[in-house]
Amino acid sequence: MDIPLLQEVIFGLVIGSYIALGAIGFTLVYGLVNMINFAHGEFITIGAFVGYLTIVVAGLPLPVGIVATLAITAVVGWAIARVTFEPMNDAGAVPLLLMSIGLGFVLRNGMRVVAGPDRRSVRLDVTTYRFDDWGFFITSQQLLIIGLALVAVVALHVFLSRTMLGIAMRATSDNEDLALVSGIDTRRIRNTVWLAASALAGVAGLMLAISQAANPTVGYGQLLLLITAAILGGAGSPYGAIVGSYLLGIGITVSVAVLPSNLTELNATMAFVVLIVVLLIRPGGIVDTEVRAS
Amino acid sequence: MTLLTVDGVRRTFGSLVAVDDVSFAVEPGEIVGLIGPNGAGKTTTFNCISSVIGTDAGTVRFDGADVTGLPPHALARRGLVRTFQRTRELETLTVEENMLLAAPDQPGERAWHAVGRTDRSERREQAARERAMELLSVFELESMVDEYAATLSGGQRKLLELARSLMLDPAMLMLDEPFAGVNPSLTTELVAHIEALNAAGLTLLVIEHELETLTELVDRLVVLADGRVLAAGTPTEIMNNDEVIDAYLGG
């Protein structure tokens, strides 16, 4: 089926939006807590379920549901990190990675046991806006997702550039030892990072519950994609993660239009190939962060 | 023939010029000190010479050959060995293993000999063990031979690092702040060791802050400031050099 390029770009923007919110959170944790959190997908899944519970089960209106999802996932994610990762903060990158892998197993399968196989999704009333002259259409759902991502990105930017805590976070990201010596409270920063990353993951999860479904593996399915986006943008850089996510999202959907049909199943695989290629050529990503072994 | 020639070495980090057109030479059998105020570029120069980081310009010649940019392992095998400012003994290896690791030309480090458990590798290992014990007893560490290096005190670590470098039988040893954070009695001990090694033919290049200790020890000093060579000469000449005094007191 011949879908116009512009339509694919819109789909790409939608995919890019939820990858972006996941990738920003992941990369913030990587840059400021210095760990790769392999359970980040599960934080997203929690968001998807919380979104489902607040909007579908509790019947709250959408705006309230969004805020509730954001807040609840933020606190839950922060609490999990506090218990699991914070006590091992100086154990080193590899133990923390292994810990997060174990955590991911526990959370993912725990949700599987509790949630069961039923299909759940957040169905919204959808209005479609057609622009037949230009050859595309866009739904209110898609606009919502893209809009939410935009709001989140702007809020993040304001936080990082205008608030004391945000500026402190950027300083710590650049040079942690110097930050410590300057009296920046790195523990407070870590707490903030976990809250922010989990909040963003929550909204990403809600977006997935809307556009796909709320099931126990929905976040895990995004994990390698968002890691690819974060590394493509430059590990540790939230701005890089945003650019990387939209590039990846649009790249995936446009490649569906461009490639011969029997290769389209490869689009997820291709994302991982992008990852390998980036690491080969420019491991620091678009922003060119420092990732060589010292 | 000079043993080490540093010629026009330059290294920048972004817009910061850490080392700018630094040139000096070290003759065989000398002890040369590299001094300068904080941030003068001493450690960066060291890192450039020992190929731990790359140079943007300039050459390094050692023992008649151009060694600019050769990987660190190649330099070690040519006889140019360096130590690190914060002692980097391998904590998860024992003192003996630290020493044996440094022994050069070990067939047992190659897969064929390792798997084949050949006589050549056993003999070399035995010889290395003997040499290691010799050096450890010179530095009075022989009782710690089976202890993990992590359990050593700060002073013992300094001595181990020095002993380990000697396993490589270097022609020239580059010491990065060997007396940093060391108590006076250990400093005296280290100085005695260094002088003994020099008397036996070892050439040394030493970075140090502690001027008093260094001026007694070295034959010549090279002074760096703001990444450039400010002055070079005997200790007496340097201590009376106004520019040097300004650089240190001016900050």
Next chain:
Amino acid sequence: MSAATDRLADLPIDATQAGLGLLGLALVFLASPLFFQPPPGAFVLLEVGVLFVLYAMILVGLNLQFGHTGLVNFGPVAFFAVGGYTAAILTADQPYQAVGLGLPWPIGVAGAVLAAAALGVLLGISTLRLRGDFLAIVTLAVAEIVHGLIISFRDVTGGSTGLFNVPQPVADATGAGGGADIVSTLLVFGALALVFYGLFRRLSAAPYGRVLRAIRADEQVTETLGKRVFRYKLVVFVYGAAIAGLAGALLVLYNGSASATFFTIDVTVIVWVGMLIGGAGNDRGVIGGLAIIMGFQLVTRFMNDAVPYVTQDQFASIRLMLIGLLLMAIVRYRPQGLWGDADRLGVDS
């Protein structure tokens, strides 16, 4: 490890020699008209045994990479899969909807090892200069890519259906049906595993192993002491890749088919958890750890039938949760595992 296994070290022959001897016996047994028919109840145990022996081969390579050298390889299953499918494609005789060249099985094995090693070289050259946790991501991503490629290129690999009509040399040599071929397979593969265990052990016990452990402790210092660090890392990575590839070929030649279900992330998890339980870096210990985790899986498989209220899916999930908890507990409270050396690994105990 324990007093009993310490005495093993005092025996006049080492694992390599024992393995070679056992291999010789096994081959003689195969060639002879003799066979051993096990009781039907033992089938499950024997099949798990074959899998255990193959995973042990993968683990021996992984332990050299991570336990000794400190390389975080999260994609051993990628090499396992590449080896398996290469062997299958080379040796299968007219498989239904895939490529099968029908070549003799030794070529399949050789091809598998070469293909896996080639992938190891490619990955190693590109990623061994990056920080350790990045290597973890890359290897994991590669495992996913390989899995994806296997499913997608179904005209070559048979996709989700699988690739059949792969020869089964051990079963053919045994001649008898039933479980006798499993017994013979276990003997041959077990002997091979012992040989490779012994070879890798010799590497780690020699000065070679000392260099690896020094690299794990501090790459930069090791380099300035005259060792070619990158070369060691690459070679060790490739050795691990090659042995995993060999194990893959053996699996496929045992089953007579290749299927994507043999090569899932579960393999990576079992091997890693086994290594961490046993104690990374302890050559004997990690095998013990693998036995523990696979034993746990075997026992819990039977438990599902005994527990009435839980569905099979739920049970599988609970099992995975327990494994996850175990992993977390080990990393937090006992990173050196049961038999690892805390000082060797540099962990506080």
